[in-house]
Amino acid sequence: MGDVDLAVLSSDLGRALWETFQMSALSLLSALVLGLPLGFLVHLTRGGALLRNRVLHALGGVAVNFVRSLPYVILLILTLPLSTLLTGHTTGPISASVSLSIACIAFYARLVDLSLSEVDKGVLEAARSTGASHWLVVREVLLPEALPGLVRGFTVTAVSLVGYSAMAGVVGGGGVGFLAINYGYYRYETGVMLATVAVLVVIVQGIQTLGDRGAERIDKSR
DSSP, X not given: OOHHHHHHIIIIIHHHHHHHHHHHHHHHHHIIIIIHHHHHHHHHTSTTSTTOOHHHXXXXXXXXXXXXXXXXXXXXXXXXXXXXXXXSOSSSHHHHHHHHHHHXXXXXXXXXXXXXXXXXXXXXXXXXXXXXXXXXXXXXXXXHHHHHHHHHHHHHHHHHHHHHHHHHGGGTOOHHHHHIIIIIIISOOHHHHHHHHHHHHHHHHHHHHHHHHHHHHHHHXX
């Protein structure tokens, strides 16, 4: 790696990491606050579930599937007016967080639905037979039983988010992905691109390791 590469990394890598952190933190918070309950809503309102409601289930399912069917770059472009309305900017990590949040909410909601579907139906029926309320069954049985899967799903969402954030750099979202594209592709600074790729690999590996360990600990404590 040449002197120019080192100069670029020393001046820009820290800022790019901070921008990636901003995008990731806001998007993952949105996934947790909105994607988790949306996944529960889709699951609990399907036929045969605790709160079966065809209308709510259809609306939730269509919303999730619509967002997930769009390639992220297209979603990013479609949500530019919304990003401008909410943040006052069309570029930068905060603006990019709007489209990233929407993508993560839908992505995690589907994983939540899948995790809840894997819970043993016999356990739920046993809890319902005792006369427990729907809320009590969800809080004391469904959520604890599905928790390891929910953690793994959140980990998958976080890993996917790293790739999404790199694509956000194409339209000025900033972050490590933007650094790789700007210097590695447009300026042919191969050393910078390889360094940013290495950083992204380390970030993804760290997220995956933490998520796996967290899920394993929850499994063992049950």
